Amino acid sequence: MSYELTTRILTSAISSRDDQMLGGMWAVVATLFVCRESYNESLTAALSRTAATSFSFILCLGYLCFFPFSSVGLFILIATGALILILIRRPGDIVTASITTAVVMVVAGISPEHAWRQPILRLFDTLIGIGVGITAVWIGRRLHSLRNVRVSIVRSEEPQLKITKETLQ
Numbered sequence: 001m002s003y004e005l006t007t008r009i010l011t012s013a014i015s016s017r018d019d020q021m022l023g024g025m026w027a028v029v030a031t032l033f034v035c036r037e038s039y040n041e042s043l044t045a046a047l048s049r050t051a052a053t054s055f056s057f058i059l060c061l062g063y064l065c066f067f068p069f070s071s072v073g074l075f076i077l078i079a080t081g082a083l084i085l086i087l088i089r090r091p092g093d094i095v096t097a098s099i100t101t102a103v104v105m106v107v108a109g110i111s112p113e114h115a116w117r118q119p120i121l122r123l124f125d126t127l128i129g130i131g132v133g134i135t136a137v138w139i140g141r142r143l144h145s146l147r148n149v150r151v152s153i154v155r156s157e158e159p160q161l162k163i164t165k166e167t168l169q
């Protein structure tokens with residue numbers, strides 16, 4: 001669902017086919033990242049993913065507005081990002097922010113013409129994926145709750161029928 005939303009509906013007017021494909025893949029990654037066992041764990045993962053991606057977005061956009069992609073720039077952004085996240089006591093976001101930075105920067109190197117657009121596009125892809133993932137977990141939770149209610153109703157009716165039969169005899 002996140003792939004379809006990203007590639008066919010939302011980005012077809014604002015990006016190239018390559019950007020759409022990458023965006024679809026990135027949205028799927030974000031969806032998978034937030035799908036956890038419980039809804040609360042999924043919300044925590046969604047908040048973490050949003051924070052790390054937003055942080056990476058700011059770093060990459062700031063860099064790409066002034067400089068083209070380079071491996072040295074990639075190193076500097078990942079190192080700077082990790083250091084800042086350690087200093088603000090969010091070391092759990094380092095891996096996600098670093099992966100996002102690497103993807104954005106390398107894609108900016110592949111398509112240097114409008115490199116500054118990459119952080120913006122990848123942020124939107126991530127938000128779409130997170131939205132789909134949280135929605136899927138919420139729906140799954142509701143369906144599971146309905147199944148448990150049905151099972152408990154069936155189980156509670158059976159003993160009542162036996163009691164009723166025994167009482168009648």
